[in-house]
Amino acid sequence: MAHPHSANPSAPDATRRSERSRLAIYDAALALVAEVGYPKTTIEGIAARAGVGKQTIYRWWSSKADVLLEAFLDLGEQAARADGHEPPYAIPDTGDLAADLKQVLRATVDELHDPVFEAPSRALAAEGVVNEELGRRFVAKLLEPSLQLYVDRLRSAQDAGDVRADIDPRIALELFVSPLAQRWLQYTGPISYDYTDTLVDYALYGLAPR
Template identity: 65%
Template sequence: MAEKTAPDATRRSERSHRAILDAALELIGEVGYPRLTIEAIAARARVGKQTIYRWWPSKAAVLLDAFVALGERAAREAGGEEPYEIPDTGDLEADLKTVLRATVDELNSPEFAIPSRALAAEGLINAEVSAEFVSRILEPQLQLYVKRLRAAQDAGQVVPGTDPRIALELLVGPIAHRWLMRTLPLTHEYADAVVELTLRGITPR
């Protein structure tokens, strides 16, 4: 008689984990963050509520992990095997316009915009979520700008003594502000104008 293979608990756990993250993203797009609940996530993922609480303390924590996974999946689908870097073609203006245009496209995409807005709002009242959002999502992206601006500075394309951290805030701050306020359209043209104005201040005359 053939021996029965024992169920793979690790694989089952991974499937449940993935199902929970997918459920959180689906539901926030359907009902919004205020109406998102652990009970609803558990029902959609077909797991017990206690399974979720075993891994996450709150719906915000679930959504944060789901959003990180979403970004990783998007990078894989785009063919990015290596960690993403801002292009360095030698043309700082063109490189910054390329990355800010891609940022605008992402921020205008409901798939990314809805969960990221929810996490930004939650972070205003939840210091732990804010710290996690910054350390796991925002800061790694900002460091890419620091690296690219320092390379440009080494190449003589940025005024010596310019603080790359302040320079990057001149680039991403207006984009984030317009996205959060939603009073004016967030477009490629606007991103290009932000790059051009920023470079007037940090490039040699």
């Protein structure tokens, strides 16, 4: 009788192998988009770089857009966990709305300057303008969840009496998020802590003399 631990001792751990392949595919997709751009990135190229067959990719995703979106989402989650943040994510609520918004926007500045994030996010944003389906997915999977965090924090500020009760948080957040996105996408000026701090001050306190 064979020893119970000697049967097929080298059987691969399918779950672990699948996870390794998935992460290799993420890394390959992000790297290729940074090197050759989204239009020239292909499923075949991702598969070759990841060391997997292209059918492995098609088994999990239907298009390169799906691969890149999921890879970018995973990249953000890994970065958040590295900073000690676990889902569900939230903007800090210290009771000081201006300080909390400045903190999260400064973190956004850091991310926008990080080459690991910059290349794929620029590729997704640019391609989403001309590719309607990708644009919808980019907004739904990546932008809206982040914007909802601002909505939640602004509603908390409303409850605390720090923001007028009649404002629409979804519109209000655009006062500081949209200018930052426009400046970053169009290279119209430097992205810095001073810039985002100023956006928060202008948005919260207005332009008229106090």
